[in-house]
Amino acid sequence: MNGSVRVNGRVPRYHRIAEVLRERIHEGELRPGARLDNQRRLAKSFGVTLMTLRQALELLEREHLISRRHGLGTFVAAPSIDYDILQLRRFAGDLQAKGEQVTTRLVGTKFALADHRVSDALGLGPGARVLVLERLRLVDGHPMSLQRSFLPAPIGEEVVRADLARTPLHRALEVRLGLVVESARETVSAVRLERSEARELSCRTGAPAFESERVSYAAGGAPVVFDRVFIPGDRFRITRELHYESLQGATS
Amino acid sequence: MNGSVRVNGRVPRYHRIAEVLRERIHEGELRPGARLDNQRRLAKSFGVTLMTLRQALELLEREHLISRRHGLGTFVAAPSIDYDILQLRRFAGDLQAKGEQVTTRLVGTKFALADHRVSDALGLGPGARVLVLERLRLVDGHPMSLQRSFLPAPIGEEVVRADLARTPLHRALEVRLGLVVESARETVSAVRLERSEARELSCRTGAPAFESERVSYAAGGAPVVFDRVFIPGDRFRITRELHYESLQGATS
């Protein structure tokens, strides 16, 4: 979430200020709906100019942590809520461009220790070993999305024997292990690209992007793979073609 | 797209500057990938301070029209490309919250003249009459999305006889006209809320939001309804549950 890793170690003042305010909000010192002190006083209390303070607020507003209202004040935003969208399928990572050449490049495969998010999602203990697959989707040779897939080590060891540069992952899972993905859970959010992802996607560090995190489950309900996909927000608009073979509880 | 309608008619300098640059880009005077003049010179040429110019660039960067690179320059971004996402279904407007109460409020129905986008989408002549349905989706009583549906007048006149406050639109279409939506095309983008939408959704004017525009087609391929849905970007994250009854050409 922090986004900008500085090479020089020097963090702009307004980032630090934003960090402090962020903490006050998360710690509950400032409750949702509460009004912050006014900008001039805040600026003075941080020993900084109004303009500088405003840059900090700008950051927080973009993160939807606060909401500024001309003539009224600055307020802590309502907490985030997750909403389900009915009947949505494969959002990211599985893209098809109109008429253009879509290719997948296997950037790398390695075994590593799972971080919290990954091991939670896969139902593994903390620090479990996982196979990490990094793939780049290219459209017309231009990078379009970066997909990192994490598989539990036992599954990974079998899968990695396949020629993953040529074989789609789901195919390798099916052929080698008889695993068919039956359901999945995905979370889509907007993030800023870190240095490493930005480099792969040839974007600026900190560029806005969609991040899709997906856990896929096999028939028995066992988690098979955790995917994290980044799609730079620039130069992309999303259009979709929908076909309703059977439209169930539609509220439209 | 302009976003902020000023009551006072006074438009901030940096908005005007952004507008000028926007035009230069759209007119092709500045081609994608081209480097803009440097900030100091641009500022001078607009007779404005560096800080002010930067605010204009900030706007353009958020619109993904330009890309600033520290130490390198400011560049015109690559043109937007539409990408299809395979197998995606009902994104917006058809939402389901975990455990919370989802209700729909019919805000209003009226006949009006279609704007360009609407008449194009529905394959009508310019300035054709359409029925406009405005509905608000509420979660736990809090507004979550605003949906405006546009139907060609002939269809609208039939549909409007139903008790739309209680009957889902797709139901009215099926019962009264035998129309079943078979396919649709949807475009999702990020926009800033205009005054009217913001008011309905009780957000700030200019707040960031998803905008989903969808054309739905009946079995014969005739366009039936054009939907435009706004979902404020704040306090929402999207999670999805997927079930693959038959997974076809998956590239994963």
Add this chain to the structure above:
DNA sequence: GCGCGACGGTGTTCTAGAACACCAAGGGGT
């Protein structure tokens, strides 16, 4: 031939202050 450090160009952060725009509420006039 190769590495590395200085340099020029470019974006970024920050100051100190002034003037303006927006909003809610209170006070006065009708």
Add this chain to the structure above:
DNA sequence: ACCCCTTGGTGTTCTAGAACACCGTCGCGC
């Protein structure tokens, strides 16, 4: 009772300039 308009508080826009950080490249030294 009602409406308007003034007033105080708050966010917003803008100035003029200084110092800093990042990037590619060129040239020096090995």
